[in-house]
Amino acid sequence: MADPPPGLSGLSTAELTTWFEARGEPAYRARQVVTALWSGGTSTHAGDLTTLPRPLAAALDEAFRWTTVADEAVIASDGGQTEKTLHRLSDGAAIESVLMRYPATSGRRARHTLCISSQAGCAVGCPFCATGELGFERDLTTAEILDQVRSAIGRLHPGERLTNIVFMGMGEPLLNLDRVLESVAALNDSDRLGLGARHITVSTSGVVPGIRRLTALGPQFTLAISIHAGRDALRDVLVPLNRRWPVAEVAAAARDHARKTGRRVSYEVTMIGGVNDTDADADALANLLRGDLAHVNLIPMNPVAHTPWNASPMPVIERFASRIRAAGIPVTIRRNRGVEIGAACGQLAAERAGAPAAPAVAWRRQRLEAASARALRGERSDEPVPVGVEA
Numbered sequence: 022m023a024d025p026p027p028g029l030s031g032l033s034t035a036e037l038t039t040w041f042e043a044r045g046e047p048a049y050r051a052r053q054v055v056t057a058l059w060s061g062g063t064s065t066h067a068g069d070l071t072t073l074p075r076p077l078a079a080a081l082d083e084a085f086r087w088t089t090v091a092d093e094a095v096i097a098s099d100g101g102q103t104e105k106t107l108h109r110l111s112d113g114a115a116i117e118s119v120l121m122r123y124p125a126t127s128g129r130r131a132r133h134t135l136c137i138s139s140q141a142g143c144a145v146g147c148p149f150c151a152t153g154e155l156g157f158e159r160d161l162t163t164a165e166i167l168d169q170v171r172s173a174i175g176r177l178h179p180g181e182r183l184t185n186i187v188f189m190g191m192g193e194p195l196l197n198l199d200r201v202l203e204s205v206a207a208l209n210d211s212d213r214l215g216l217g218a219r220h221i222t223v224s225t226s227g228v229v230p231g232i233r234r235l236t237a238l239g240p241q242f243t244l245a246i247s248i249h250a251g252r253d254a255l256r257d258v259l260v261p262l263n264r265r266w267p268v269a270e271v272a273a274a275a276r277d278h279a280r281k282t283g284r285r286v287s288y289e290v291t292m293i294g295g296v297n298d299t300d301a302d303a304d305a306l307a308n309l310l311r312g313d314l315a316h317v318n319l320i321p322m323n324p325v326a327h328t329p330w331n332a333s334p335m336p337v338i339e340r341f342a343s344r345i346r347a348a349g350i351p352v353t354i355r356r357n358r359g360v361e362i363g364a365a366c367g368q369l370a371a372e373r374a375g376a377p378a379a380p381a382v383a384w385r386r387q388r389l390e391a392a393s394a395r396a397l398r399g400e401r402s403d404e405p406v407p408v409g410v411e412a
């Protein structure tokens with residue numbers, strides 16, 4: 022089967038202008054199309070635009086797709102404050118985005134944060150993550166990344182606007198870095214979303230060459246590190262990419278990034294009861310980040326069917342936070358959003374892919390229990406580096 026035409030959102034205004042000029046059309050045609058693409062309107066193809074002559078709209082529809090994502094399901098929770106969308110791609114792959122509404126408080130304006138995916142599936146294979154269970158399918162194109170954002174804009178209520186975009190959905194963004202950088206440039210672009218770099222966060226599980234490349238480019242967005250553990254033995258299990266780039270190397274690259282860009286790095290810890298929430302883990306993390314331009318976010322684990330684990334109890338999370346704070350590192354405890362709709366990355370796509378057979382789940386749980394028990398004794402993993410994580 023022939024490849025489908027590229028998505029229009031992946032083209033910059035300059036590229037679209039060149040396309041129109043090659044057909045003897047003025048540059049403002051490109052701006053008309055870009056404005057329509059990002060307006061959140063109901064158009065489904067260029068033929069819907071009354072501003073374009075019919076033959077030109079038809080040529081555009083033949084050359085490009087108006088959108089590259091089909092919204093297969095939108096599921097709301099938290100009284101409509103959290104909305105998860107399952108997007109189907111042209112080759113059948115499923116990806117997810119999550120829109121989170123944070124109402125205004127006395128000291129803060131309302132925020133609307135969208136969490137988007139950068140890959141279909143993920144090669145890193147973190148065992149607490151449903152996407153990791155799915156394995157890696159493929160990198161998303163720039164248009165597929167941006168069309169998740171356009172889909173969310175179309176679902177905003179009157180008066181709402183996206184204030185933050187986080188690349189924390191499916192996939193490891195730094196293993197698809199060229200397209201992520203193109204997407205960030207588009208989100209920054211005042212012709213398109215016009216979102217400031219400070220309002221865009223890209224999270225990595227620790228792809229050191231990617232972090233170093235970003236540092237050389239200068240500040241593009243807020244860098245977040247999914248750290249999850251400050252001790253190698255445990256991180257080998259929780260973030261298997263740690264077997265390739267150990268935690269001290271990741272922290273050193275992030276420290277360098279913070280120093281050179283002057284931007285605080287955010288460190289995310291999914292809090293798993295009895296696994297990475299001990300005093301020893303808090304102290305290991307505090308020692309790793311002491312003196313750095315860092316902020317730690319503690320997030321209770323979303324329950325995932327194939328793991329034997331659950332979220333740490335709140336008093337344990339608070340105790341962990343206080344030990345980090347005592348080292349002079351700012352900490353925030355994040356509320357878990359959308360637990361009842363499986364808002365953690367990959368859960369909906371995993372459900373649609375079909376539940377694994379019970380013996381496979383039981384075997385996986387046993388392996389995880391054994392691996393984490395070894396890690397808690399301080400033994401490093403002898404499992405290989407996951408295939409496909411080399412940058």
Ligand code: SF4
Nearest residue numbers: 143146147150153192
């Ligand atoms: S947590 Fe992120 S890096 Fe780890 S498997 Fe899931 S999507 Fe991949």
